[in-house]
Amino acid sequence: MNLRELEYLVAVADHRHFGAAAAACFVSQPTLSTQLRKLETELGVELVERAPRRVTLTAAGERIVERARTVLRGVDDIRALGHAARDPTAGAVRVGVFPTLAPYLLAHVVAGAHTRWPDMELLLVEEKTHLLLDELRSGRLDLALLARPVRSDGLEEHPLFGEDFVLALPADHPLAAGHGPVPISALVGEPVLLLDEGHCLRDQALSVCQLVGATERGAFRATSLETLRQMVAAGVGVTLLPRLAVEPPVPPSPDVAIRPFADPVPRREIAAYWRRSDPRTAWLADLAAALASLPPGLVSPPAPT
Numbered sequence: 001m002n003l004r005e006l007e008y009l010v011a012v013a014d015h016r017h018f019g020a021a022a023a024a025c026f027v028s029q030p031t032l033s034t035q036l037r038k039l040e041t042e043l044g045v046e047l048v049e050r051a052p053r054r055v056t057l058t059a060a061g062e063r064i065v066e067r068a069r070t071v072l073r074g075v076d077d078i079r080a081l082g083h084a085a086r087d088p089t090a091g092a093v094r095v096g097v098f099p100t101l102a103p104y105l106l107a108h109v110v111a112g113a114h115t116r117w118p119d120m121e122l123l124l125v126e127e128k129t130h131l132l133l134d135e136l137r138s139g140r141l142d143l144a145l146l147a148r149p150v151r152s153d154g155l156e157e158h159p160l161f162g163e164d165f166v167l168a169l170p171a172d173h174p175l176a177a178g179h180g181p182v183p184i185s186a187l188v189g190e191p192v193l194l195l196d197e198g199h200c201l202r203d204q205a206l207s208v209c210q211l212v213g214a215t216e217r218g219a220f221r222a223t224s225l226e227t228l229r230q231m232v233a234a235g236v237g238v239t240l241l242p243r244l245a246v247e248p249p250v251p252p253s254p255d256v257a258i259r260p261f262a263d264p265v266p267r268r269e270i271a272a273y274w275r276r277s278d279p280r281t282a283w284l285a286d287l288a289a290a291l292a293s294l295p296p297g298l299v300s301p302p303a304p305t
Helices: 003-015 018-025 031-045 059-086 102-116 129-138 200-212 225-233 281-290
Strands: 048-051 054-057 092-097 120-127 143-147 156-170 239-242 256-260 267-275
Touching: 003 018, 003 031, 003 054, 018 031, 031 054, 054 059, 059 102, 092 129, 102 120, 102 281, 129 143, 129 267, 143 200, 143 281, 156 200, 156 225, 156 281, 200 267, 225 239, 225 256, 225 267, 267 281
Parallel strands: 092 120, 092 143
Antiparallel strands: 048 054, 143 267, 156 239, 156 256, 156 267
């Protein structure tokens, strides 16, 4: 048994397709199939059910894949220890950020991170929170920027900043004529537009609505902040947007008015997470701080933990 055979088995489990698994491992399909047969012969048990258009793991295969993932993560940690001893800032680092933060934060901070660590290859992954957590725990990500709270067992949590929410409303709305802060109660009686299920911003905005008794416009669910912005511009309703999503370099929309909220201002808390077992923990903390180095006035210090 060798590590490559375990990698091939895990790839088949991930892709459920021999051709796709072989491509992901950068080998030919016959090579991958031959190595899996060799592994099955050595173990004396079938690991994969082979059908013309379907690949399914056997019960034994499922259990062995789980152990194989643990072994491969351990090997990755050993390699990372050696790499970190040489230079933790050189090479690829895989960073995950959720969609309602990624484009608005990274525009401010990526260039600075590259200037500080010119040998670092920053690989960015934009996904919903639960997927980022899965990727982080599996070792496919090194660092993730997420909205607190998250279930952080086995993960190091490093609070970064707090980001206020603002009220976005059609330009011809009665509240659009003002300039000062509005109370959260201004949401009451308004059709509040929210993101689809799975977005952490949806849960955060829902908690604000529930606090004051506001209700969601039930027939509408957006898949992005830009869709929400366009629906507000069209007069469909109002919404909550994170502060970074309405600040330069994001261009203003003439059909959308932005009003800040009065105290207590609703906000989200952003933190960085990485595996406690990662030997680069000191450098990952530095990288997280660099990715939170925003221009003054955009965000607040993190809330106490």
